[in-house]
Amino acid sequence: MTRPRKMYSQDYKIKAVELSHQRGNASAVAKELGIRVTMLYKWQLAHQTGQLSGSLVKEKSKEEQEIIRLRKALQEAQTERDILKKAVGIFTKNDQ
Secondary structure (H helix, E strand, O other): OOOOOOOOOHHHHHHHHHHHHHHOOHHHHHHHHOOOHHHHHHHHHHHHHOOOOOOOOOOOOHHHHHHHHHHHHHHHHHHHHHHHHHHHHHHHHHHO
């Protein structure tokens, strides 16, 4: 019987990586936390490359923030349009 997969928060991962850097011994930290050493190594790699939030993440420029906001607005407008198209199709089908 398989056990359910444990999910760790980003904060937990960052703190585990920082703890392993402080102590200098990843295997001892992993054993203490009850996780596999390979998992901690993957978290360290993600931390170095900036894939863990709060680590090496650069600030987005105003233009990038505006692009993100506009893309979200466009996606929302497209979703609303698609819903309205379906609704019009349903109501016109019932009228005939």
